[in-house]
Amino acid sequence: xxxIDQPTEMTATEGAIVQINCTYQTSGFNGLFWYQQHAGxxxxxxxxNVLDGLEEKGRxxxxxxxxxxxxxxxxxxxxxxxxxxxxxxVRVYSSASKxxxxxxTRLSIRP
Amino acid sequence: KAxxxxxxxxxxxxRGQQVxxxxxxxxxxxxxxxxxxxxxxxxxxxFEYFSETxxxxxxxxxxxxxxxxxxxxxxxxxxxxxxxxxxLYLCASSLxDSRGxxxxxxTRLTVV
Numbered sequence: 001x002x003x004i005d006q007p008t009e010m011t012a013t014e015g016a017i018v019q020i021n022c023t024y025q026t027s028g029f030n031g032l033f034w035y036q037q038h039a040g041x042x043x044x045x046x047x048x049n050v051l052d053g054l055e056e057k058g059r060x061x062x063x064x065x066x067x068x069x070x071x072x073x074x075x076x077x078x079x080x081x082x083x084x085x086x087x088x089x090v091r092v093y094s095s096a097s098k099x100x101x102x103x104x105t106r107l108s109i110r111p
Numbered sequence: 112k113a114x115x116x117x118x119x120x121x122x123x124x125x126r127g128q129q130v131x132x133x134x135x136x137x138x139x140x141x142x143x144x145x146x147x148x149x150x151x152x153x154x155x156x157x158f159e160y161f162s163e164t165x166x167x168x169x170x171x172x173x174x175x176x177x178x179x180x181x182x183x184x185x186x187x188x189x190x191x192x193x194x195x196x197x198x199l200y201l202c203a204s205s206l207x208d209s210r211g212x213x214x215x216x217x218t219r220l221t222v223v
Contacts, residue, residue, distance in 0.1 A: 099156070101154035
């Protein structure tokens with residue numbers, strides 16, 4: 001089956017760094033996404049990794065290790081507005097592709 | 112450029128009724144996917160349509176169905192509603208590339 005695991009909740013301090021981990025067991029892996037979802041809003045795209053390594057985009061970076069089935073999202077210089085759920089999602093391909101989501105990590109930023 | 116539009120935003124239905132939700136994708140996006148989001152289960156994949164054809168389907172009962180029209184607009188239908196169908200239903204469109212999905216704001220369905 002397809003399985004994606006990430007911590008349910010995390011707390012961090014404004015200005016600090018936080019790393020949100022994601023492990024997956026899937027067949028037909030075809031890329032990994034991170035989305036941000038504020039309460040009551042739709043998820044928005046943050047990053048995409050298809051090859052091993054680190055992708056940096058401003059304060060956010062995402063890492064992928066395909067051999068380990070592991071990814072993380074790194075958030076630097078945390079701001080209060082970063083309080084949100086972060087969704088790890090994997091695109092899998094069999095006869096057609098689809099994106100499956102983890103349950104999300106709710107990140108709370110304290111002053 | 113308009114985003115993904117879902118209507119209605121909120122809906123209250125009674126058990127046993129049926130409901131139809133609508134999604135208009137971003138212009139030029141031919142792929143439309145539907146997800147059910149609940150606090151306990153996260154985003155669960157319902158189905159994906161591309162050029163009016165269902166390309167992929169999740170593990171939901173046959174009460175959940177959908178279709179896509181020639182203008183890429185999509186509808187999903189849930190028949191014989193159950194209390195457990197109460198959820199946020201999200202539609203997402205994409206070009207099928209590394210940019211992933213763009214989600215609509217969702218339809219919040221409450222079944223009473």
